[in-house]
Amino acid sequence: MTDTSLQPVPGSGPRTRSGTGASNLGDDPAAPWRRTAKSGSRGRKQGVLFRLRDEIPLRHRILLAVIGVASIFVFWLLAATLWSSGNVLVPTPLAAWKAFIDYWQSGELSTDLWASLVRVAEGYALSMAVGIVLGVAIGSFRSVEAFWESPIGFLRYIPATALTPLFLLWLGIDETPKIALIIAGTVFYNILMIADVTRAVPRELITASYTLGASRLRVLTRVILPHSLPGIIDVGRINLAAAWLMLVVAELLAAQNGLGYRLVQLQRFHQVDGMFAILLIFAVIGICSDLALRGLRTLVAPWARP
Amino acid sequence: MTEPAVTGTGTGTRAAPKLVLDNVVKDFSTRRRKTVRAIDGIDIEVGDGEIVCLVGASGCGKSTLLNIVAGLEQPTSGRVTIDGETIVGPGPDRGMVFQSYSLYPWRTVSENVAFGLECIGMPRKDRAERVQELLGIIGLARFADNHPKELSGGMRQRVAIARALAPEPDILLLDEPFGALDAQTRRAMQEFLLLVWQRTRATILFVTHDIEEAILLATRIYVLSSHPGRIVEEITVPFGANRGPSVLRDPRFLDLRDEIQELLTTQVER
Structure with a gap:
């Protein structure tokens, strides 16, 4: 320029x-x-495509995105033709799509999808609730931080998936251990990341509020919370992927329904096309929830739009 | 804030002290268990309806001093009183404006100004009236429903001043409020503050490192030394309450400026 x-x-x-x-x-x-x-x-x-941290023209952006998505399918097709038989069996995109339609029309998709969605929703809602309460408290009060920092720092290095056998032993094989696993796999990330979001509230904003006569409770509810809200939604969006990870682990081991359970069933009968369909369903759910949470963020905190 | 009907003439004569700092000392402990004296033996009086300026180079602890008056920090020793009452914590009777933009980004201009009024529990209707009045004073009535990020730097600081004035504080504390603004905006804001002061007769304690700003605005100036902050001079500014930007060309203005410059330079060299 x-x-x-x-x-x-x-x-x-x-x-x-x-x-x-x-x-x-x-x-x-x-x-x-x-x-x-x-x-x-x-x-x-400098060329137009590789300027460090600089914008590229919109046309290039769209083109690159299209090429990116298309290359996945090209790669998939290539793999499907290369490994069309034998041990490493890769279905064509069309076969996966047909399996998806069958899955849908059999009515099993809605049962499994609903079962999995409810588990993630329950587990992750609890995890976020704990994350918000503890995270905001840790980010706001040094005393709470001092109390929780070491226990959380210790516990969060236990791989949550390693708790699966224990939870199944303790809690049986119904819904409770699955929800417990989702909480265990996400709550520490939620707490620590929300605490960071809360710490990012500018000090001047808090001191200015005091000089305007605000009590500590008012600063917490009217200053720290609204300022942290968009960041909390971002944390929720990022860690949702971990919730689905834990769900699948739980469903793979012990479940009567759900997308993860279906994956194991299909594996038993070597129905690779159906397995691919489920993988794509996970991806679509992920993209949809991501977009929904981004929308929620701009809806509740339009002032924080980047 | 008091009504425009003022006791006394305001020019040169000092009203009854409102804010009194009596031998205030503040020590900070560093990491190596040493204590550093930030400010030392500060005696300051601010009369009702005065604008008093603290001038000093960086490191003179002037912001610390203001934080102590605001109740955000406690002095190591000494007493700070307003109308004879000791300050133990922050409160709406001492409104403060910071250098950085401390507006609430999720609130509109009028909601920002209303924050302090919500804190003191003023009914919604009275609140709206008071906000309207203040937005008129700062000349931003048109921007009542805009968010801070839609305003310029100078406009944001005007909102911050209105917000601090809203709960009718006994004293307004300004911590280099125009320090982050460009030169033209800063001059405009100085005249704006002068106007606000002439209209509201608020008592103002003002911290700056800009000597001309201090002389233009203040009825009295305390010049502070650095490391530790001590008062080296107290100067009564000879211009009356109804002064305007024309004092910038007054020969006494230039003399005063040189005198303070001299004081600060010897401080730096020391």
């Missing part, structure tokens, strides 16, 4: 000082490394 303003006037400026006039390749005998690429220009021109 500023390139043009920096163009030197030809034949003027310090570069013609040697007197030869013709040579403007920067061939300074005292400093031969000082070469410029082209005559009649200064500075390095």
Whole structure:
């Protein structure tokens, strides 16, 4: 953008000082490394695609996104033709789509989808509730932080998936252990990340509120919470993926329905096309919830739009 | 804030002290268990309806001093009183404006100004009236429903001043409120503050490192030394309450400016 303003006037400026006039390749005998690429220009021109942290034209953005998605399908098709039989069986996208339609029309999809959605919703809602209460408290009060920091720092390094056998042993094989697993796998991330969001409330905002006569409770509810709200929604959006991870682990091991359970059933009968259909369902659920939470963020906190 | 009917003439004569700082000392402990004296033996009086300015180079603890008056920090020793009552914590009787924009980004301009009124439990209807009045004073009535990010830096600081004035504080504390603004906006804001002061007759304690700003606005100036912050001079500014930007060309203004500059320079060299 500023390139043009920096163009030197030809034949003027310090570069013609040697007197030869013709040579403007920067061939300074005292400093031969000082070469410029082209005559009649200064500075390095940057291509449009790889400028560090810089915007690219909208057309390029759309094009690259389309190519990105298309390449997944190309890769998939390629794999499907290469490994169309034997142990490593890859179904074509069409076969996966047909399996999806069958799954849908059999009515099993809605049962499984609903079972899985309810488990994630219950478990993750509880996890977020705990995360918000503890996270905001840790981010706001040094005393709460001092109390919880070490226990959480210790516990969160236990892989949540390692708790699966224990939870099944303790809680049986109905809904409780699945929900417990989803909580165990997400709650520590939620707490710590929400605490960080709360710590990001500017100090001036809090002190200014005090000088306006706000009590600590009012600062907490009218200043810290509203300021943290968009960040909390972001945390919820990011960690939702971990909730689905824990759900599938739980359903793979012990369940009577659900998307993860169906995956194991299909595996038993080598129905790879159906398995692929379920993988894609997970991806679609993920994209939908991501978009929904982004929408919620702009709805409740339009002031925080980047 | 008091009504425009003022006791006394306001020019030069000092009203009964409202804010009194008596031998205030503040020490900070550093990581190596050393204590550093930030401010030392500060005696300040601010009369009702005065604008008093604290001028000093960075490191003179002037912000610390203001935080102590606001009740955000406690002095190591000494007493701070308003109308004879000791300050133990922050309250709406001491409104404060910071250098950085401390507006609530999710609230509109009028909701920002109303925050302090909500805190003191003013009914909604009275609140709306008071906000309307203040937005008129700061000249931003048109922007009542805008959010802070839609305003310029100078406009945001005007909102911050209105917000601090809303609960009718006994004293308004300003911590380099125009420090982050460009030169033109800063000059406009200084005249704006002068106007607000002339209309409301609020008592104002003002911290700045800008000497001209101090002389233009203040009825009295305390010049502070650095490391530790001590008062080296107390100066009564000879311009009356009805002054305007024309005092910038007054020869006494220039003399005063040189005098304070001299005081601060010797402080730096010391």
